[in-house]
Amino acid sequence: MEVGFLGLGIMGKAMATNLIKSGFKVTVWNRTLSKCNELVELGASIGETPAAVVKKCKLIIAMLSDPAATLLVVFDKDGVLEEICSGKGYIDMSTVDPETSTKISQAITAKGGSFLEAPVSGSKQPAEAGQLVILAAGHKALYDLAIPAFDVMGKKSFFLGEIGNGAKMKLVVNMIMGSMMNAFSEGLVLAERSGLNPSNLLDVLDLGGIANPMFRGKGPGMLKGNHSPAFPLKHQQKDMRLALALGDENAVSMPVAAAANEAFKKARSMGLGDLDFSAVYEIVKMQKD
């Protein structure tokens, strides 16, 4: 299958590489075209503009850094919209808000094209290993068509229904994650202050029913005060806020998430927003010397 790929950042480059290595014919485009060279050496073609890529391919995948970039690639001069048409499918795998996603979806479908939002769970390493989790929503037929590509880029893909559901699923997962991080931090501090060794707590947790990669991966660093940002606290707090807003729309009362959100807000107010979201631990720990 001929696949177009727009955006060769850390994630996009890894994903496109996997497609090429699995035998897909890939035409790549990147705002800074020089970044395409490495992919060309692996066998990719270059498209001069997003429009050129769309003209050439029936299936186009985009992986861009933020909502602004996703909108530019579609709506700008020489953008996707100029060449999209019936028979062509556009898959945006960037992480964007539902409004952005809906806006792109409407523009694509108005021109006869089909559209899928497909944000992923997982960062650089899973992208390189083809182990992403893909949360797709939009045109089911396009999803079915894209499965071979998804199988290469991810360990699992989901079709979640209508546009917006991919973004919603990410919010729900991140909300649970944020509450868990607070629960974990409270436990670590409680252990420490009541005379237990928090390292022992890490070991005990890892042997039981709530053992999970996040506790295992972040716990030891947290105890040393290491919160170098994998997922910045301010972004985690934004996702908590958006998840709570989603709950508000649907009259879902979520007191634990609300309490966690306020803790993240306190962390922001104490200047920890750019650290990893595990830095909420410092707020729980904070006491008079």
Added chain:
Amino acid sequence: MEVGFLGLGIMGKAMATNLIKSGFKVTVWNRTLSKCNELVELGASIGETPAAVVKKCKLIIAMLSDPAATLLVVFDKDGVLEEICSGKGYIDMSTVDPETSTKISQAITAKGGSFLEAPVSGSKQPAEAGQLVILAAGHKALYDLAIPAFDVMGKKSFFLGEIGNGAKMKLVVNMIMGSMMNAFSEGLVLAERSGLNPSNLLDVLDLGGIANPMFRGKGPGMLKGNHSPAFPLKHQQKDMRLALALGDENAVSMPVAAAANEAFKKARSMGLGDLDFSAVYEIVKMQKD
């Protein structure tokens, strides 16, 4: 090594069996003596009373149902206290409160014996498989002596310091678990009400950084309204309360655990106390028809 074993309930029987099969010489006692027969067939001796078992063995392990039973076995006529003395070690692996544990510890040590509280994490299956997690505290020398027995009964044992720390460690773990169950429930309900398939959420969670046996094991049943009690909600709420009280003593603010505790209390007031603690999900879900 000659080991005495007091209490052959579901847990005790499995643990004693593992000791025998691993070559320990075991003398067993149980309130209903007939329950000893099965162990005798495997090679165990019988002690007529706790005192008789203590007289015969240097290392005695108890696994009883509740604090009342643990006190009786020690302080009653023909109890442990009558024969315990210097050179003998008593290990109580039952789950009891720190007060009970302290009372027993003081009585044993007053007679010259050494003592270890060693509550376990894990239920029937891990007990049978020798996969318990053992949270020991008290006399370090006794712990060192007991390691071969712990290695047979558990996959891992910890020495946590002074008496009471075993119970505290269990509280901290259960507190984190209770908050996580609330976070999980909120996520499931939010998914459902915002148009996502909560089964998909289970799958997505299980592929990510917060995947854990509890979500995996309980999630599908929860969605069907199945909350048959593995760990009753009223006990989970009691542990949350005790953990919060421990936090109060040590001036640890734990807003997420506090919010979770109030949700469990609401569940209790709605008559769900005897169901599994996953029934807090029903409280989050509750809405006008």
Added chain:
Amino acid sequence: MEVGFLGLGIMGKAMATNLIKSGFKVTVWNRTLSKCNELVELGASIGETPAAVVKKCKLIIAMLSDPAATLLVVFDKDGVLEEICSGKGYIDMSTVDPETSTKISQAITAKGGSFLEAPVSGSKQPAEAGQLVILAAGHKALYDLAIPAFDVMGKKSFFLGEIGNGAKMKLVVNMIMGSMMNAFSEGLVLAERSGLNPSNLLDVLDLGGIANPMFRGKGPGMLKGNHSPAFPLKHQQKDMRLALALGDENAVSMPVAAAANEAFKKARSMGLGDLDFSAVYEIVKMQKD
């Protein structure tokens, strides 16, 4: 002073009446013009359109039902904007969001007029008694000019600075009020369930340091399950949400307001949104029969 008055609903009629009775020359307009008759009998003139009122008066006050109505009165054909100009001041006393207020402010000032948002605290009775609390923001000179009119309509007026501050002040007050209603409800239920007479609690509260008109006014009805809407719960919850959003913008952690908001959301999900916000009491009280 010649004053224009747009909007003769329950509030507007009472306020305009007070102005007339205090000797102001008032020109009134209302979408349904027949509502003006009563005011005419008291001495008011009629303006056929908002524009006509603005043409005739230098000071124009509007008291309309919602943001949509406030926008129409300004921007529609024959609206305020057609005649507003330098030397004329427009005061919107309706309760609207900051965006609406800002939009109107910009349009008025672009034409050379001056503008004040001046939402009030207090409903029908205080309006009739001239006992409103007026939260004004915008052009200070216009505020100074309007003081005689404010003195007639309210017991106190505040100038709060830039546009938006009137709305913000209302949000902050309503947030405190919402948390207090939850605290009050929790206390009433706790009293009842622990064997106290909640009516006694009302009496004790009313004699102490936290005695306030809301507890006094709503308490007895709440105990009887009477929650006929003075301020609907869904609006109270909306204000909690907006106040929390304001806190989010400014990184203010407000865990008590967040917990109260979740309780109001639960009340909404149980179908109590159209009752008075005191109906959150029913959520706290809810238990298995």
Added chain:
Amino acid sequence: MEVGFLGLGIMGKAMATNLIKSGFKVTVWNRTLSKCNELVELGASIGETPAAVVKKCKLIIAMLSDPAATLLVVFDKDGVLEEICSGKGYIDMSTVDPETSTKISQAITAKGGSFLEAPVSGSKQPAEAGQLVILAAGHKALYDLAIPAFDVMGKKSFFLGEIGNGAKMKLVVNMIMGSMMNAFSEGLVLAERSGLNPSNLLDVLDLGGIANPMFRGKGPGMLKGNHSPAFPLKHQQKDMRLALALGDENAVSMPVAAAANEAFKKARSMGLGDLDFSAVYEIVKMQKD
């Protein structure tokens, strides 16, 4: 009526003085007897010991500093218990826990005497002005007998039923007060950070439906960082904890009180426990400089 009065601290002295001035014949006792002199000048008699006072009077009132003192006065040599008997009534107006109260009640009634716990709401000033609020529980007949004395010492007295209810009522009131103080603090900080003048907020609040003496009295000081202790934060937090424990017993979920309690705990951990409970404001306000 002949009345005995035990304990002439700040509160007791004021209360006994009011009784004398209203025509009661009062026999006083105090651990440091010299403190009785002032009362003797007003017309009081002196009792050498609590027992001597009980022997002389049919109605005895105690106002002591803490549970330990109340127990000593009753159970110690020359204590109340030596002379209490049928036909005599003992009223303890000290603030004590239900256990202490129950212990005293049982001892008094075993000797044939009747007993009332009657903690008060109000401190020095209301005591001097005879404006206390009296929360009595125990023997109704004794309450009826004591009404003339209560009418002199307080502006209002309540009979709340069985022993323990006086203490419970105080807990419920203090719980509501603690949540309100948090709500107030959150509002003040939100106002400040969103560009409003918090002094204006104080004024607006004082004109509306939630105006109350606590906001009015403590607000201005709080804004200046003045938290000199009228009611120490650590005692307020203890009362929140006890109220939450009472809720736990009765399966009452109180998420707002729970969130407030955690904020007070954080204040304790930051070293603010000896300041007034209004110091929780400093926790809400805390941010990176």
